[in-house]
Amino acid sequence: MxxxxxxxxxxxxxxxxxxxxxxxxxxxxxxxxxxxxxxxxxxxxxxxxxxxxxxxxxxxxxxxxxxxxxxxxxxxxxxxxxxxxxxxxxxxxxVRPLPVLGEGVRIRHEAIPRALAALEEQQALGRLTRATHAAAFFDNEGALLVVREDVGRHNALDKLAGAMARAGTDPATGFVVVTSRCSFEMVEKTARMGCPILVAVSAPTELAIAKAQEANITLVALARADGHAVFAGGERLLESELEPA
Incomplete structure (x- = not known):
């Protein structure tokens, strides 16, 4: 438990x-x-x-x-x-005004399923209990840099923000993935961290989408191994590189 x-x-x-x-x-x-x-x-x-x-x-x-x-x-x-x-x-x-983020990092679509697979392997507490949330930070290629877990989705994201602040990790160089639904508070916390891209495995609320647009955050949700939906800021997501002929 x-x-x-x-x-x-x-x-x-x-x-x-x-x-x-x-x-x-x-x-x-x-x-x-x-x-x-x-x-x-x-x-x-x-x-x-x-x-x-x-x-x-x-x-x-x-x-x-x-x-x-x-x-x-x-x-x-x-x-x-x-x-x-x-x-x-x-x-x-x-519901407070949010900072407007700069352009920040851009990632390819395939970095998202790569990140999800890496996160699944590192959710030790989640695998053991099936009752916790995770929040993780990835570089622009989808490599996992840090992950934190908690019974509360907001706590997991706060722990991630604290770990990154302690390590001096620049949030603008990668993206955050959360295993929870995407309420507007998750967008707010991501914006105040200074991270331009938030990926959630569940659906966002209408207010979450509006706040992401306000803060210039790229919001991706319903993220699965076989696809994801882009709700805001799609210009930061790049198409896959073409295979050589």
Missing amino acids: PQETAVGLSFDGRPHTVLMATPEHLEELALGFVVTEAIARAEDVREIISKEEEQGILVDVRLAPGALARKARPRNLEGRSSCGLCGVQRLADA
């Missing part, structure tokens, strides 16, 4: 939210949350401290002075593993 634990996230000792998450890579989860929620830049994080409690795990993010200029949207409810916006108090905080 997969583990699901209450993870209390705070900034400089001030409680912010409680996430229901798989208790692995929690410092990456916290760092990714900082980035994808537009709380601060990754380089503004000075220290992340984790502490186990009887009820769960407390993770405190220590930020550099002045880093809270971009205020975290307030929450009054725990973030459940199925929800990326639980507890957000105002409509204006739920």
Whole structure:
């Protein structure tokens, strides 16, 4: 059975939210949350401290002075593993304007099934439990660079964002694949990571497509070994090279 634990996230000792998450890579989860929620830049994080409690795990993010200029949207409810916006108090905080990404990388269509095959091999927790999601980053050829898993699809993507920020990986040089449905929050997090291409194995929502267009993100969904559908930003996808005569 997969583990699901209450993870209390705070900034400089001030409680912010409680996430229901798989208790692995929690410092990456916290760092990714900082980035994808537009709380601060990754380089503004000075220290992340984790502490186990009887009820769960407390993770405190220590930020550099002045880093809270971009205020975290307030929450009054725990973030459940199925929800990326639980507890957000105002409509204006739920659907916020997104940054517009530059041209970024371009990939060939065949890089997508190559990536899916590689991800299937590396989903250790998913194969064991059949109850977790994965988020992974690939280079422009479809080679897997990093993967993270969690019971929550948003947590998996935040863990990926945190891992990439720690490693100094440029999100504009490749593409993200998620094994979940593509709600608009997944597009939002990908945009704030700075990655121009998002691939999902399930269908997108109408709002996800609209937000992808707003952020200049290439959105590919219903991705399978035998094909995929392009919902936004198709200009970044190149046709296969012609075989020599």
